[in-house]
Amino acid sequence: MQLVVARIGRAHGIKGEVTVEVRTDEPELRLAPGAVLATEPAAAGPLTIETGRVHSGRLLLRFAGVGDRTAAEALRNTLLIAEVDPEELPEDEDxxxxxxxxxxxxxxxxxxxxxxxxxxxxxxxxxxxxxxxxxxxxxxxxxxxxxxxxxxxxxxxxxxxxxxxxxxxxxxxxxxxxxxxxxxxxxxxxxxxxxxxxxxxxxxxxxxx
CATH class of the missing domain: 2.30.30.240 (PRC-barrel domain)
Incomplete structure (x- = not known):
């Protein structure tokens, strides 16, 4: 099952980082370095997360092959989609x-x-x-x-x-x-x-x- 886990925001800095609007309760799992995510529009991906860090309360990601601000800005508003087992349940029962x-x-x-x-x-x-x-x-x-x-x-x-x-x-x-x-x-x-x-x-x- 494919589910949206984040939306890419604006570019941050000049080295390809982007802000993301997190749409998952487990970003450390879904948006970890090495994760490969499908995208909407599909032509923008798939994207592999290279690095991630929190800056001023916002998550910043850098993707493999996205090395400058221009390339990062081109991804703005792209949805990031993870493949999730429909039988998988959250760790917290609530x-x-x-x-x-x-x-x-x-x-x-x-x-x-x-x-x-x-x-x-x-x-x-x-x-x-x-x-x-x-x-x-x-x-x-x-x-x-x-x-x-x-x-x-x-x-x-x-x-x-x-x-x-x-x-x-x-x-x-x-x-x-x-x-x-x-x-x-x-x-x-x-x-x-x-x-x-x-x-x-x-x-x-x-x-x-």
Whole structure:
């Protein structure tokens, strides 16, 4: 099975190094020196990683045969693709590869159907499930332990405990209720009410790895 593990960014320096947007939880395995990767577009590869290092928090790679800035810049936006055994599982039991999570049915803890996972978006702060609902609309579910409470691969489902407003209009109802309170009444912040995305817990989706 072929899975995307990184996207090449801009050239770094003059000796052929490039920045990469890592899309795997195990870059030390998938993006190690000596790794041979297919590419999209295919005409750009295959590419063999010659060296790798971290600079200012970003991974820099140099590929065999790419020796100057011009050649490196020509690879910009190329996707790097690794061959992965579909039976291979992550070492951490709370981590999953993207292909394990795709097409899972999403349900709430009371069994209400929400939709189906059609895409996994990897953001710097956390991963998101892009879930297609029965009416064709989409909803984004943060892949954090407080919201995604269970992944059942045997039943092919993800169980969620959505905070108000994540998948319905409960946030608007709650706001209306708060507006009806007497002046001076205290308001307790509800989960997800006016807060940013929760920090990602041990559950993380990996692109390939």
């Amino acid at each position: 981590e999953y590869y993207d292909h394990q999570l795709m097409d899972l049915d999403v349900v709430t803890e009371d069994g209400t159907a929400v939709g189906r996972i059609t895409e996994i978006s990897h953001l710097p702060s956390q991963d998101l499930f892009i879930v297609e609902r029965p009416d064709g609309s989409e909803v984004m579910i943060p892949f954090v332990e407080s919201i995604v409470t269970e992944i059942d691969l045997e039943e092919q489902r993800a169980v969620i405990a959505p905070p108000p407003g994540l998948i319905d209009d409960r946030a608007e109802i709650a706001s209306a209720r708060e507006a009806e309170r007497e002046p001076g009444d205290g308001a307790e912040r509800e989960p997800g009410d006016g807060q940013g995305p929760a920090e990602s817990g041990p559950r993380e989706a990996g692109d390939a790895s």
